[in-house]
Amino acid sequence: MSEEYAFCTLVKIMYDYRLRDLFKLGFDSLHLRFYQLTRLLKDYESALSTHLEHIGVETHMYASQWFLTLFTAKFPLQMVFFIVDLFLCEGMNTIFHISLALLHDAAEDLLQLDFEGALKYFRVTLPRKYRTEANAKALIQRAVDFKLKHKRLVKYEKEYLEMRERERENEDPLVRLQKENARHCETVLRLERENDDLAHELVTSKIELRRKLDTVEDQLETSANTVERLTRQIQDLTEENRNLHREYDQIKEMYRREVIRLEEGAARSEKLLSEYKQLFSQMSRRLHMSSLLRNDINILYLYGYYFL
Template sequence: MVTEAMEQGNESPQDSAITRDINRTFPAHDYFKDTGGDGQDSLYKICKAYSVYDEEIGYCQGQSFLAAVLLLHMPEEQAFSVLVKIMFEYGLRELFKQNFEDLHCKFFQLERLMQECIPDLYAHFLNLGLEAHMYASQWFLTLFTAKFPLYMVFHIIDLLLCEGISVIFNVALALLKTSKDDLIQTDFEGALKFFRVPVPKRYRSEENAKKLMELACSMKISQKKLKKYEKDYHTIREQQEQQEAPIERYERENRRLQEANMRLEQENDDLAHELVSSKIALRKDLDNAEEKADALNKELLITKQKLVDSEDEKRRLEEESAQICSQLSERLEKQQTANRGELEKIRMKVEGCEKCSILFNKEGRLKALSAPKEGSEEDTDEEKEALKNQLREMELELAQTKLQLVEAECKIQDLEHHLGLALNEVQAAKKTWFNRTLSSIKTVTGAQGKESV
């Protein structure tokens, strides 16, 4: 349907207004912020297609916000179809016809509802000379989409599609009720400013928006009452037309149109200011993000270099430890071989000595000496002393060999300890790099997240 409307060959007389509004529609939203991006392209197609489709009304300022809200939920074709349905079947286009006559009827109905539901606020506005068309125009013409946060707008559109356009009165009365205490304390200019800035800002909180929508849904506004107010409005209008001269009526209509034009220009300036502010804030955020990205890249390069150095150090320590272990193994093997040679020599000497063979068995341990036989010859004192001396020398040599073996084992344990410390340092270096890399990644991810919000 969008394609058909676009391919009719008709140029939209509001093309410049559409292009201007597209750049001001949700400029901070990711889908619409890029000039010439997919979001702005789809939004332009829908707005232009509707201006061609509905030649009587065409494109009206602020219509892009409603189209953008629909685009966030459905493709172009469906968004265009729903926009047409809202404009025609739900009666939104009636507000733009006959010099906004139906819109002023809605303002009259809202003021009568205020008089009934919020009489003190109605009296305050009456004293200030503050009329509904001065603050509620965008509420009706854009269905609250131009100023209020999307979380709240989505609820309003859902209610409108289910209940009809009269839900605007529910939401408007709920806004006035929740802001009554603040509005009663303002003067004329303060009240207008309060409607432009603090009211939409208050409902950026999802909790506040939820409470507002709950209040709006709890309010019962009968269609019979709205019909009565509409009839009263037309009666008053007829009486005014009968009493007024044509020139006075045209002057009054001209003043009303001028007021509407000034109000729309003020809202247009507000939107332009908001657009510029949003772009400045986005540029500042982008610059900060780029600076953080550069810092993180530098830190990442440093970390990578430290990792390379750590791996080189690890390989060096592994090579040194392998070399040390090899040297220790060779020395231990040589020492063990030498000890076995020495023990073999001692064993050969013991076996070659008849007297020693009596004292030692083949394993080199002392035998249990049997009692001397009767009649055997007793050893002389000199021989005993010689054997004792030889035995002491052998024990001393054996003790020295064992001592050397213990010293070798201690050196091996010491080297193994140093090797363990080196491996722990390498592991700690790897772990520190991994934690810093993970932290950097989390920081970058957090920053991108915030940008998306």
């Protein structure tokens, strides 16, 4: 997506999906969402809600980035892509569905943690659980399966507005400013802790990336050496194959010549044998004629002797 289209999409989301209201002065709309999520948590995960209240973890301490960044600040992008798709289809309710699904998955772990442990779990451990596509898809499916009626959110919004109106009517301006100042100080401390965690994660990520890069470079060098060695082997085998073909052609030619020579020799031998056979036949006939003639002479001799 080009920068122009990305900016137009951002403007569309800010105005049509009311995300812009979350950033307005005073963050009234954002605090309304926190109140709605707090009430929903009591409805769907009462044990977890009670535990978080007991250890002092308030909704804004872990859910502010969920609403303000659509979960992009901490969670893997492959999971965020699914969330944004749902958000564009369903609107603000998607954030409540995803938040409840996350809290449901984390309930068993969070019930065992204290204040610091819970905040670190939200910042570090929880996002890491969804690095795999299978876990991300399972979370999205659980979020979609949540039966969350719009009337319930409208009811909680009305409660929040009435509560804020009563507070404004009854609250001393000085007390209100002190509370806001305390809340802002707490937000600053929380953001500083998150910044420290992000800096630590950045350093760790750089070290890990450097290690992986070194490993890849070593593998690349090994692969290059292997390719070079195999290339030489291929060249040697190609030359050997060429020599074998040449020897094969030579042997084939020698065989052809030898066959021709043997065939010619066999033809000469056959002709010579035929001549010998003819000569032997002639000699046999002559010998037979000679034998007959000798017998005739003997007979004549005997007849002549007899008459004498």
